[in-house]
Amino acid sequence: MNPALELHDVSKRFGATHVLRGVDLHVAQGERHALIGPNGAGKSTLFDLISGRVRPDGGRIVAQGVDITGRSPPRVARRLARSFQTTSVFGGLSVLDNLRCAALGAAGSRLIDRWWPSRQVEDRARAMLDAIGLANRADEPAARLAYAEQRALDLGIALATDAPLILLDEPTAGMNRAEAARALALIRAITEGRTLLVIEHDMDAVFGLADRISVLVRGRVIATGTPAEIRVHADVQAAYLGGVIP
Ligand SMILES: Nc1ncnc2c1ncn2[C@@H]1O[C@H](COP(=O)(O)OP(=O)(O)OP(=O)(O)O)[C@@H](O)[C@H]1O
Ligand SMILES: [Mg+2]
Incomplete structure (x- = not known):
């Protein structure tokens, strides 16, 4: 079976700043893979390259066996x-309408005529509404949700598609411990049967969620391994100045 995602020697510069310097990364089908690294390491930029918002200067990106570099x-x-x-939700739209838009987007522009308004869009939006625990807020404008609820809606928007590969950039950022624990349980439940690549700074979250972890430091992956392997990896310890890895 093809890996869910393969990056081969991917690089990116912004002007004189060499943000990514030959990144190699393999994410297996069905695994939950965490990407960690210090601030400014290039993690979000890597997501921009994978999701096509920014073109790489070099290297190849392959998803489910298909070359998507620069798409x-x-x-x-x-x-x-x-x-x-x-957080990126439509504040003026209701919670349910945010999910309807996402489900509609999942159909792809060529299918919109056929899908809108359709049972499939409605069913998918409502299923996600239940999954993220916001059924009792369905008709409220998203702007009125508490921060953690907006992040849950954000997750729902990402997951309302049936894309097999999910990229989440710091899904628990800004949450307190209880909110983060709830968000992680939600992520675990709604990524079941899919492949997850998640950027996360909260080490408890990373070590609890990930099957494997890759560590990006100054634009390079310096280590990939199981949580147990990463915890004792000398280069990783050094990159985090010894203190942060639990
Ligand atoms: N569009 C851009 N133009 C110029 N420089 C950029 C651009 N996007 C990112 N950078 C720079 O690239 C570097 C990596 O940024 P990036 O946001 O990818 O880091 P990160 O690992 O996600 O950090 P954090 O953990 O703080 O979110 C930073 O020095 C940033 O200033
Ligand atoms: Mg970032």
Whole structure:
């Protein structure tokens, strides 16, 4: 079986800044893979390259065996879904309408005539509404949700597609411990049967969720392994100055 995602020697510069310097990364089908690394390491930029928002200067990106290097976001949307580091919901739309838009987007622009308004869009939006625990807020404007609820909606928007590969950029950022624990349980439940690549700073979350972890430091993957392997990896310890890895 093809890996869910393969990056081969991927590089990116912004002007004189060499942000990614030959990144190799393999994510197996069905695994939950965490990407960790210090601030500014290039993690979000890597997501921009994978999801097609930014073109790499070099290297190849392959999703489910298909070369998607340099393809635009709409052209990779069937293969992967992504959430952003900052919450991105339509504040003026109701919670359910946010999910309807996402489910409609999942159909792809060529199918919109056939799908809108359709049972499939409605069913998928409502199923996701239940999964993220916001059924009792369905008709409220998203802007009125608490921060953690907006992040849950953000997750629902990413996952309302049936893309097999999910990229989440710091899904628990800004949450307190209880909120983060709930968000992680939600992520675990709704990524079941799919492949997850998640950027996360909360080490408890990373070590609890991930099957494997890759560590990005100054634009290079310096280690990939199981949580147990990463915890004792000397280069990783050094990159985190010894203190942060639990
Ligand atoms: N569009 C851009 N133009 C110029 N520089 C950029 C651009 N996007 C990112 N960078 C730079 O690339 C580097 C990596 O940024 P990136 O956001 O990918 O890091 P990150 O690992 O996600 O960090 P954090 O953990 O803080 O989110 C930073 O130095 C950033 O300033
Ligand atoms: Mg980032």
